[in-house]
Amino acid sequence: MTHATQALDQMRPPYPAEPGSGVYSNKLGMWVFLASDVMFFTALIGSYIVLRFGAPGEWARPGAVLNVPLTGLNTFLLICSSVSMVKAYAAIADGKKYFLRKVPGKRLQDGGLKFWLLITIICGAGFVSVQVVEYIKLVGHGFTPAGYREGSLLAEHAAADPIKYGLTVAGLYGSSFFTMTGFHGFHVTCGVISMLYLYFTKVLPEKYSPQDYRGIEVIGLYWHFVDLVWIILFTIVYLI
């Protein structure tokens, strides 16, 4: 994450450091907050691991209930948003407050903070939208937090092949899936809203400068955290 910008940090950090930690307070505060969020997801993910390995029956096979390819694409989208976030950070560190600018000798225009942060917001919102659509489809098929809804298409499939669909522990499967991905989605949504707030109150009026772009770094830290949690979730919920 920030190692990509380490060279940049040495030259032009987002804000002068405070004595004490050597890091300005907003950044320290975000690190502390992220530590608390790690503990929150640890409770959820730890419980999932305990429940899954202690489950009295076979867990559903990957891909039986969930749409792995679509979510894989969604994962890629979220990773792209982290990349665009880094581009946004690099842009303002270089003072590029603009949206797009022509660069002599290059075919593509150069993106500034306004462009790259907007890309991040769009990708983030896209991720949430895809997840919402996925939820609606899943519930429609019969996959709920309580398990496979009676009389649904999914329940029929599961009755026909209980091992593949992990029928005996479908309740646990649904409980853990919706809780973990739901709260992750909530975190992404909060991130998107925060970025929108910053976009309209600080980015568009060009209030960030290379001497002070704390908000971008701080929201960037949060965004990378959310991305990292998703990579873990995607692996243990969808792939394994």
Place this chain on the structure above:
Amino acid sequence: MRWWLPDAGSTFAGPIDTLFLAILIITGIALAVVEVGLVTFVIKYRARPGRKAFYTHGSTRAEVIWTAIPAVTMVALGLISNHYWVLIKDKKSIPPNAYHVGVHAKQFEWQVTYPGPDGKLGTSDDFTVRNQLHVTVNEPIAVELTSEDVIHSFFVPEFRLKQDAVPGMHIMAWFQATKTGEFELGCAELCGMGHYKMRARVFVHTPDQYKAWVAQQAAGGSE
């Protein structure tokens, strides 16, 4: 008016009560040191005109002493305690010849299943009685604890026996009663509004009395 632990009624009571007493003595000494120290200092060092406090930031030697003594005491206590802990709670400690009884806890009663005349739990001559635990004195008894609904806790004070009954788990506990008589069993984990009345009677019989009781139960009678 009772001022102490209940009368000893099982083989566990001896070690547990001795350990309790040992801890009471150790903590009693520690308490005396602290409280006497406090009272002494409060009297001896109260402010008087012309006095000044002794300016010091501490003493490393004192720190070492009052760290080492508690630490060594705690480690010793742990080692001794663990020996009895394993004896009481480890599944492997249950004597192989123990007489098995099934106890199924539910809101708000104890359903006790007995092996019947064949002495084997899980066969067709088993019978179930509500809120009564009958055992033979001086015989190891293995309790197979299950729960119907929520967490309850099987607690017989005289036996120094306590074990939670957890839904979804099959938990073994054991004891050996040392005197005959009638005792009580209570639930020691809040299990709902009827928690307070989950009371059962515990009967410790001589071998003959127990055989007679089993025969009577198997014949369809009830106490």
Place this chain on the structure above:
Amino acid sequence: MTAVAHTPTTAHHEPMSFWRKYIFSTDHKIIGIQFLFVSLFFLLVGGLLAMQIRWQLGFPGKPLPGGGILPETMVVNGVILPEYYVQLVSMHGTFMVFFAIMPLLVGVYANFLIPLKIGAHDMAFPRINMASFWLALLAGLVMTASFFVPNGPIRSGWTNYAPLAARPDLSGVTVGQMLWCVSIVVLGLSSVLGSLNYITTVINHRAPGMTWFRMPLSVWALFITAILGVLALPVLQGAAIMLLFDNVLGTHFFDPVAGGQALLWQHLFWFFGHPEVYILILPAMGMVSDIIANGSRKPIFGYHSMVFAIIGIAFLGWIVWGHHMFMSGMNPTLGSTFMVSTLLIAVPSAIKVFNWLGTMWRGNLRFHVPMLNAIGFVSMFTIGGLSGIFMAATPVDIPLHDTQFIVAHIHYVLFGGSLFALFAAITYWYPKMFGRMMSHRIGKVHFWLTFVFYNMTFFPMHIIGMGGQMRRIYDPTIYDFLKPQQPLNVFISYSAFALFAVQVLFAFNFLWSLKFGKKAPQNPWDDNGMEWSLPNPAPHGNWERTPNVYRGPYEFSAPEAGDKDFLPQFVKLPTDRDPVPAPLPATH
């Protein structure tokens, strides 16, 4: 040699409207005072619930005086119903732990003291700080609302064990359980936001010269407590969310019928719960250290050991949670490991008690009201801590777990410990908050009466617990083995009523002194802390210019102090150099 007093100038701002100044304030001192009033109210609520519990235990089946005002779902013909009784015990614990003691120690004193004692103008994030208070208040209101919904509040104890708490059909509680979970999640957020403020402020906003090992122990304790909070509360939030979902969404986290695990709740709850009890005691220990050093007119004995003991307690506190679960059916080998860690955590606590004694040794003791309460704290926390050793030894926990012995232990550390420390702290920093002194006379009478009635109430609980009286039971007298102990239950109840009545003295003293207390001198306790360089009450923004710090926090009776027996951290002697602000990293 006379000390050259260096009184930093005070800050003053444009006048603010009443709403911005006292209601929607971002000033850490006002926020601390807001927490104080709200939490004292919840302390009263918790006490009223306790009085009803003691009525039922002392006089089972007898009509409660004034019980007629309660609805038929709680009290019938004046007699408390069993379902109401378990609600009383559940909510007494919930209110006291989450809405009284924790916010009194942390919400009040972390907010009020930290910037003042480290020489900062305010917290690192004043608006987040304000949000932390309003979220805590919201959580308190949501929790209180659970009394007024169908079927009332939770019935499963403040520890809310699943599956009882997860199944409305088994507990009889519906909306009340949801409100408990929601309230806890909101409170957790309030705690996390507060903690990240305290941590960031202590790390980054110390005044020049305020090195780590010149911070008072109150600040150290509050800092370490904040770290505990930031890492522990989110785990409880996760657990509460899973419990809420089991109740309303049909999930099965804790329901064995569908493959869930009943013990999962206990592991999650106690993984949070044990650090939580250290959150409930460490700030008390820190403030008591400040007050005992002041009352003894001597430096704290073993300052560095005290710091490492706080860190040791906090660190070990993460690996002892299973000692709440010795009887739970978890693997006995796990029980053995938790026993070891639990016995070890007694050691740093013992170190602290000996160091407080060492501080008083050869001191010149002033028995002001805070000092009386602080000494009371040491005396009773020792009992509470020692009683814990009985439970730590797993075989002895077998007869004692889930009996009144535990209730005695809890109350010795939380009331005998934390609450006495709070009486001390509230009295001590009252002048800084309100510019007036509380009455010494009433304070001394309150202390002695409370001390006596407190021990009369809670010491006998050890005995009843040894006799086998289980926790949370509505009527002990239905058990033959408990009937002989009932006289002690009656004695405890009468003592408890007297104890509660005596608190009127404290309430009166607190409220009356707000308007009629003696106007406070600038440094009424002859203390060394940075906060006493400011007028009483301290102004918005604290210091106009960041003050300098010249020495450690406990230089009482230092030779350099001359004929005074204290030497504040902010006083510059002719031999002192101004501290150079810490160099910033080379990247600049």
